[in-house]
Amino acid sequence: MTTEAQILANRRNASLSTGPKTRRGKARSRREGYGPGARSQGAAITEAGRADPRWIEERAAGFLRAAYSGASEEEKAMRKRAAELARKIGEAERAVAAYLERAGRIVEDRRRAAEAGGPGRVLELSRRLMAWEQSAAADSSDGAGRILGELEGSRAGRAWLIRTWRWIREWLGRKGRFGVMDRYRLVRALGHDPIHVARLPRVREVFAALNALDPRGGLDGEAFFARARELAAGCDPMARDSLAWREAAGTFASAEEARAFLLNLVDERVRRLEALQAASDAEPAGREALAVMAAVEGLRREVEAMGRELLRVVEDLQRMRKGGPRAVEGDAIRPAAASGPEVRSRQGEGGTAKRLRPAWRGRGRTPCRGHGGRGGGAATPRSSGASPPAAVPEPWRSRGVAAIPPRPPGGARIGAGFVPSLECRVTAPRTGAAPVWPVEKGSKAFRGGDLGVGIRSGSRDERTQARAATGGRIDGPGEGPRVHPAGPTRRGRRGRLRLRLTGAAIPTRLVNASGGGKGRGPSLPRWRLATRRAGPVESRRAMSQPFELEQAAAVAAVRRAARLCQAVRRGIRPEVLDKKDKSPVTVADFGSQALVCRALLESFPEDPVIAEEDSAELRQASNAAVLGQVVAHVRGVGGGESLVDATAEDVCGWIDRGGTAEYRDRFWTIDPIDGTKGFLRNEQYAVALALVVGGRVVVGALACPNLAVRGEGGPTGGVGVVFTAVRGGGAFAFPLDEAIAMEPVPIRVNAADDPAAMRFCESVESGHSAHGDAAAIAAKLGIAAPPIRMDSQAKYGVVARGEADVYLRMPTRADYREKIWDHAAGALVIEEAGGVVTDVAGRPLEFRHGRELSANRGVVATNGRIHDRVIRAIADLGLAPGA
Numbered sequence: 048m049t050t051e052a053q054i055l056a057n058r059r060n061a062s063l064s065t066g067p068k069t070r071r072g073k074a075r076s077r078r079e080g081y082g083p084g085a086r087s088q089g090a091a092i093t094e095a096g097r098a099d100p101r102w103i104e105e106r107a108a109g110f111l112r113a114a115y116s117g118a119s120e121e122e123k124a125m126r127k128r129a130a131e132l133a134r135k136i137g138e139a140e141r142a143v144a145a146y147l148e149r150a151g152r153i154v155e156d157r158r159r160a161a162e163a164g165g166p167g168r169v170l171e172l173s174r175r176l177m178a179w180e181q182s183a184a185a186d187s188s189d190g191a192g193r194i195l196g197e198l199e200g201s202r203a204g205r206a207w208l209i210r211t212w213r214w215i216r217e218w219l220g221r222k223g224r225f226g227v228m229d230r231y232r233l234v235r236a237l238g239h240d241p242i243h244v245a246r247l248p249r250v251r252e253v254f255a256a257l258n259a260l261d262p263r264g265g266l267d268g269e270a271f272f273a274r275a276r277e278l279a280a281g282c283d284p285m286a287r288d289s290l291a292w293r294e295a296a297g298t299f300a301s302a303e304e305a306r307a308f309l310l311n312l313v314d315e316r317v318r319r320l321e322a323l324q325a326a327s328d329a330e331p332a333g334r335e336a337l338a339v340m341a342a343v344e345g346l347r348r349e350v351e352a353m354g355r356e357l358l359r360v361v362e363d364l365q366r367m368r369k370g371g372p373r374a375v376e377g378d379a380i381r382p383a384a385a386s387g388p389e390v391r392s393r394q395g396e397g398g399t400a401k402r403l404r405p406a407w408r409g410r411g412r413t414p415c416r417g418h419g420g421r422g423g424g425a426a427t428p429r430s431s432g433a434s435p436p437a438a439v440p441e442p443w444r445s446r447g448v449a450a451i452p453p454r455p456p457g458g459a460r461i462g463a464g465f466v467p468s469l470e471c472r473v474t475a476p477r478t479g480a481a482p483v484w485p486v487e488k489g490s491k492a493f494r495g496g497d498l499g500v501g502i503r504s505g506s507r508d509e510r511t512q513a514r515a516a517t518g519g520r521i522d523g524p525g526e527g528p529r530v531h532p533a534g535p536t537r538r539g540r541r542g543r544l545r546l547r548l549t550g551a552a553i554p555t556r557l558v559n560a561s562g563g564g565k566g567r568g569p570s571l572p573r574w575r576l577a578t579r580r581a582g583p584v585e586s587r588r589a590m591s592q593p594f595e596l597e598q599a600a601a602v603a604a605v606r607r608a609a610r611l612c613q614a615v616r617r618g619i620r621p622e623v624l625d626k627k628d629k630s631p632v633t634v635a636d637f638g639s640q641a642l643v644c645r646a647l648l649e650s651f652p653e654d655p656v657i658a659e660e661d662s663a664e665l666r667q668a669s670n671a672a673v674l675g676q677v678v679a680h681v682r683g684v685g686g687g688e689s690l691v692d693a694t695a696e697d698v699c700g701w702i703d704r705g706g707t708a709e710y711r712d713r714f715w716t717i718d719p720i721d722g723t724k725g726f727l728r729n730e731q732y733a734v735a736l737a738l739v740v741g742g743r744v745v746v747g748a749l750a751c752p753n754l755a756v757r758g759e760g761g762p763t764g765g766v767g768v769v770f771t772a773v774r775g776g777g778a779f780a781f782p783l784d785e786a787i788a789m790e791p792v793p794i795r796v797n798a799a800d801d802p803a804a805m806r807f808c809e810s811v812e813s814g815h816s817a818h819g820d821a822a823a824i825a826a827k828l829g830i831a832a833p834p835i836r837m838d839s840q841a842k843y844g845v846v847a848r849g850e851a852d853v854y855l856r857m858p859t860r861a862d863y864r865e866k867i868w869d870h871a872a873g874a875l876v877i878e879e880a881g882g883v884v885t886d887v888a889g890r891p892l893e894f895r896h897g898r899e900l901s902a903n904r905g906v907v908a909t910n911g912r913i914h915d916r917v918i919r920a921i922a923d924l925g926l927a928p929g930a
């Protein structure tokens with residue numbers, strides 16, 4: 048880390064430097080700016096993405112050290128980005144190494160498991176696990192963790208473990224006293240040694256439960272510790288001292304509660320082992336190794352992309368330092384109108400491109416103000432082309448059209464289509480101008496909506512904003528999608544946009560159609576473009592999809608959180624519900640949010656999160672028991688070593704990561720348990736997570752633990768479904784249960800058009816959606832079937848996979864505003880499945896007002912075909928307030 052003193056010293060040094068005067072001197076200095084040795088390794092720089100990431104990291108660090116600090120805000124931001132990229136590259140490389148090590152371990156484990164598979168070996172291991180005399184020292188090679196690992200690795204070992212757990216279950220359900228050996232066996236079967244009992248909260252909880260069941264609990268526990276201390280005589284005295292029982296927070300209120308907890312714990316173990324056993328037939332090690340390799344591949348691609356970006360940033364910084372931008376600034380902002388906008392192929396007209404390259408300075412660091420249309424500012428050129436005709440209109444044509452050969456050589460065939468990628472460098476003409484570049488339609492498939500548009504511009508955040516602002520937006524048949532650079536632009540500011548068109552469309556023209564400045568009406572475009580085709584893309588799979596990482600993280604997070612909810616749900620006894628005790632849902636709510644926030648913190652530490660809960664209530668002394676349970680559940684299903692020792696403070700901290708209240712250009716929103724009433728009734732509920740960028744939901748993940756698995760298949764045909772979607776990438780569903788290995792299945796809304804054959808769904812709670820209003824709407828439309836009533840966003844899933852056609856959420860109170868987390872994920876899933884989601888007045892849902900959909904009332908989600916008719920019916924019945 049650079050210290051303040053170093054920064055000041057750099058700044059002083061920089062002010063003394065006048066820099067090289069000659070072109071050669073400047074060139075040399077530029078090369079040396081990368082740090083010592085850059086000249087000899089120049090080839091590695093031009094090999095951008097292929098360069099060794101460590102080398103890049105070192106170069107970047109060298110450059111950053113050498114860079115002076117008397118920099119503009121823009122330069123500082125770029126340097127920060129470079130440092131961040133360098134750090135991330137390092138992290139990703141370390142992760143790759145860890146993955147590879149894991150792959151090696153998997154192979155080794157497999158070999159050992161094969162060896163351990165014989166009955167003789169299992170007998171030996173089981174004896175070592177259960178006979179106390181054999182394992183005196185806590186850290187001996189007889190550590191329970193190791194033995195258990197080996198047993199779990201073989202079929203025979205797992206069978207023995209399942210039998211053992213069933214036997215433990217039997218005596219836990221029956222017995223009232225738990226002596227020294229009972230306790231020892233239970234601890235060892237859990238994979239721990241006596242010394243862990245005092246240290247690991249999970250094991251302490253087991254002991255607390257045994258004590259609650261055992262009238263001599265304290266004495267039996269003490270006897271256990273006395274024996275443990277005796278056997279640990281050879282250990283460190285500190286370890287011996289720690290072998291004593293201390294009362295933990297969250298003890299059990301009754302013996303029944305304690306027994307339920309223990310039986311639940313055993314059931315979880317048995318289930319896990321059975322799942323492992325079932326999966327072993329399908330060569331799990333092989334599959335896991337494949338998954339590891341896929342993860343490595345993904346990480347490597349990320350590293351390559353980051354490496355390329357880092358080098359671009361470093362190059363640009365270099366240019367900036369050498370005064371490049373100023374030298375061409377006047378040139379770059381020169382109105383292009385006189386000769387028409389300049390659009391050059393960098394391949395075909397490299398000379399021009401080279402001249403333009405130094406002109407690029409910024410990366411559109413202006414905040415994203417939306418993407419045109421609603422709220423896009425007064426001077427958006429949408430006004431100059433509110434509804435562009437199918438062909439490029441003459442006025443635009445006269446301003447210049449960038450002709451791109453119909454079959455770009457850079458495009459590669461993917462099935463029937465091409466994937467060209469164009470890179471454009473732009474300079475903003477003046478404040479407030481927000482250009483729009485329609486890309487002319489090229490084929491039928493384009494009209495069918497089979498086109499995604501993404502922009503790469505500047506930092507990751509801006510890229511994602513820009514992508515979201517434009518990604519996959521199709522304005523309708525006969526029109527091109529519009530490309531809106533991120534937000535308002537400043538005079539003379541330059542940016543680079545990378546426009547990637549995917550699908551069957553072959554863009555024939557890129558039209559530069561910048562509008563005029565504020566209040567002046569349309570003016571001639573002043574944007575200059577340089578286009579470049581990217582290299583061939585071999586297959587759609589090989590391409591890193593937008594928000595791929597975000598989607599993977601979101602799905603993993605909701606899956607894990609759903610597991611927690613299921614575990615809490617299983618532990619609820621009927622009498623708790625009879626007492627109308629809401630604490631189970633509170634435990635699941637907080638636990639779920641903690642896990643999701645933690646996952647986001649790990650993967651996207653800078654992203655703000657708007658979530659339903661905060662930990663203030665949980666931290667109150669009166670809620671200590673609830674907090675204890677939340678922590679226990681988080682540790683229990685958190686998985687991995689890292690969560691085993693999570694403290695109450697950690698958990699509260701994770702929960703509070705969701706405390707953002709205001710709108711941000713990029714944020715996540717979580718509903719840790721949507722449909723709490725459904726959860727308590729053991730009916731429908733959901734864990735919902737969505738990423739909103741530039742005011743649009745771009746990633747959604749929805750886990751519905753009690754929703755039937757349908758077309759998603761799976762050998763169990765059981766319950767628990769995950770829905771997910773990325774904007775422009777379609778919607779998918781797959782079983783929640785990870786033991787069911789299957790590819791996500793694309794889902795589509797129902798194509799039916801006849802209301803008589805349609806079904807609609809609504810909340811179970813009439814306080815959440817006016818049932819009477821919905822019935823009137825259905826009657827008016829001619830929907831005869833009774834409503835499907837279910838809690839939570841599962842309704843969105845049901846419409847998205849075609850089991851219902853309409854979801855009506857009719858306002859019950861004038862002052863209620865829907866919460867964004869109740870709709871973000873579900874709405875995207877329906878939209879990506881081909882449906883439409885608006886409020887009751889037909890307005891799109893606006894996720895740019897903080898925690899609430901304050902510009903909307905109610906929600907109407909449909910299969911798309913009937914949407915207009917539903918909105919009309921609502922209006923005719925006078926049920927759309929303020930419409």
Ligand SMILES: Nc1ncnc2c1ncn2[C@@H]1O[C@H](COP(=O)(O)O)[C@@H](O)[C@H]1OP(=O)(O)O
Pocket residue numbers: 721722723809810811812814815816837838839840858859860863869
């Ligand atoms: N008056 C209301 N109108 C609409 N939704 C509401 C209302 N009151 C609460 N909700 C929210 O409805 C969601 C459940 O919807 P559903 O009935 O479809 O399962 C919950 O998130 C709940 O919020 P909260 O969690 O604050 O109670």
Ligand SMILES: [Mg+2]
Pocket residue numbers: 718720721722868869
């Ligand atoms: Mg909710």
